[in-house]
Amino acid sequence: MSQPTTSTTGAQDEENPLAPNAVLSTILQVLAPAASEGSGQLKSPADLTMALFHSAMLRSGFRFLGIGEERHDRVEPADGQETPSPLPTDWNASGDMFSFRYKHSQSSLTFLLKGVKVGKKLVVHGMAIEDETLRTIELSLPTFISPGFTFPFKAPSESSSSEGGPLADAFASPEQLHELLREFRVKIVQKLIPGLNKPGYEEWKSQ
Numbered sequence: 001m002s003q004p005t006t007s008t009t010g011a012q013d014e015e016n017p018l019a020p021n022a023v024l025s026t027i028l029q030v031l032a033p034a035a036s037e038g039s040g041q042l043k044s045p046a047d048l049t050m051a052l053f054h055s056a057m058l059r060s061g062f063r064f065l066g067i068g069e070e071r072h073d074r075v076e077p078a079d080g081q082e083t084p085s086p087l088p089t090d091w092n093a094s095g096d097m098f099s100f101r102y103k104h105s106q107s108s109l110t111f112l113l114k115g116v117k118v119g120k121k122l123v124v125h126g127m128a129i130e131d132e133t134l135r136t137i138e139l140s141l142p143t144f145i146s147p148g149f150t151f152p153f154k155a156p157s158e159s160s161s162s163e164g165g166p167l168a169d170a171f172a173s174p175e176q177l178h179e180l181l182r183e184f185r186v187k188i189v190q191k192l193i194p195g196l197n198k199p200g201y202e203e204w205k206s207q
Contacts, residue, residue, distance in 0.1 A: 017059040018185055020177045024167045026055035030087045031155035042153040043092060045145040046117040048170055050098040051087075053124065053184055057113060058084045060189050060196060062102040067091055069101060069112065069129065104193055111192055117141075126188035135191040137183055144176040 016022070031042070031051065042048045058064060064085050066073035073088045092098065096117040103110055109128035116123045120142055126135040149170040156166060171177040190196065 017061075018056055018181055018189075020174065020181060021165075021168070023052060023055045023059060023181060024165055026059055026084060027051045027167060028155050028165055030055060030058070030084050041092075041155070042151060044095065044117075044151055045141040046096065046098070046115065046122050047092045047151075048145065048153070048167070049122055049139065049141065049180075050092070050100075050115045050124075052180070053113060053115075053188075054087070054100055055084075056181060056184055056189065057100070057102060060193070061106070062104050062111065065101045065103060065110070067101070068099045071101075106193055106196065113188070124184070124188070126192055128192065135188045137187050139180070139183075144172050144180050146170055146172050 027048075042051060054064070064074055064087075067088060067090070074085050091100075098113075098115040100113045101110060102113070107128070109130050112125070112127050112129055114125045116125075120140060122139045122141055124137050124139065127133060146169060153167070153170070168174075171180075
């Protein structure tokens with residue numbers, strides 16, 4: 001089993017685009033506070049998990065196009081900026097259903113990432129629209145979300161200097177966060193883009 005990298009600060013962890021702390025930092029970027037009431041918020045463990053997976057997709061080179069299968073929500077970054085496109089304010093409006101659409105430079109296909117919350121479980125699907133082959137993981141939210149973390153969570157207006165930022169305490173342990181990202185990486189990301197070519201990224205084997 002691959003060893004968790006959450007608590008390390010070595011060169012390998014810094015280069016890994018899916019290093020847990022890097023993914024947590026990207027969540028805060030895509031949740032950048034806006035003027036409208038309730039924007040930039042994570043209202044539930046399901047919100048947090050889907051924001052985590054969305055951020056992992058972005059860090060794997062996927063380009064966010066919009067919510068659902070047709071909407072266009074992408075905000076193009078200003079020249080010279082690499083800040084990820086912020087999520088629209090209604091991305092988590094339904095509370096139990098989530099849908100994100102992407103493109104990737106290594107494929108001509110369009111990709112969907114969907115999540116459905118059923119009770120305390122979250123079922124996550126990844127697929128290429130043109131291919132229609134589902135890649136699925138089923139998660140028990142209480143397994144990896146800390147019961148002591150308070151929702152709703154509002155993204156801070158300033159970045160945190162602590163390792164992993166304010167969301168580090170949202171997970172039951174660094175090991176649980178690492179395992180969650182490992183499962184998403186192996187069962188969805190690597191299935192959508194086999195042989196993904198990104199600096200610091202290596203494919204992992206299923207366990």
